[in-house]
Amino acid sequence: MALRILIVDDSLSIRQVVKKVMGQAGLDPNQCVEACDGREALDRLERDRFDLIVADLNMPRMDGLQMIRHIRETPATRAVPVIVLSAEGNDDTIRLAMEAGANGYVLKPFTPEVLASQIRPLGLTAEADTKTETDDTDPSDPQVF
């Protein structure tokens, strides 16, 4: 079954860039679904299965922190990895995101390589179960770039 990615950002431009990076990271950009804010993302998650969420923090209606907490409290979505992609980079904000349940944190502006490097250790390539023996990174280890 194809891996499905939910991209949550109020910026159309960022959603497009992230979609492109997903392709570069070996995932299928056609399996990316976009949401403009946390509320829309939760609506999508109620209706669909996703394998990865890439989310901004500062968004209208519902911000990223609220959204991550809700995802972690919901049995059906509790295990879905969430990578935060935000221009907010102070220590308190990063700590709050990690405590809420984020699996990684990428600062904007970002290069495709940095975002892809956060996704690869999650083992979500198109041949999903191809995690190599040399890749000893624990997907549950939060990383900040």
Place this chain on the structure above:
Amino acid sequence: MDLDLPKLLIDSVAEVFEVMSFLDVNCLPPATQSREFRGLGLAASVALAGDISGVLAVHCTEDFACDCAKAMASVEGSPSPAQIADTMGELLNMIAGSLKRRVSSRAGLFEISLPSVLVSRGHSILYRGGKERFPRLLIPFSIDNSVRFYVELLHHKR
């Protein structure tokens, strides 16, 4: 601690344009402007609140904004007006975030509003409080020796 805000802002602008739009920008000498600044066609702005408060804005032509949108999305076709506005708002959001990171270790924290974008030829922006309360810093940026956009900062340190 003495805060070289113009330098931190210039570094933030250069970082964001280089990483996200692949554009090598150079700044020209900043000026503290007291006169009204006549808009170039597109203005993106965010409000800052906290230890530093005020307004941060980018002013450019719609053509330059279109170039940025194409570069950021790596597309050849014409981006929509909504995408052009969105790109400049997001670039400014990243500039503000980068500035916040650089400032926070030196002068405390501030919060950043969601960006707003105005597209209108010949507009001018007047800020409540005026220049007495918010000194105005206007920094021109060039690409290939041609001025392409301005970054404006009106700020007040607590």
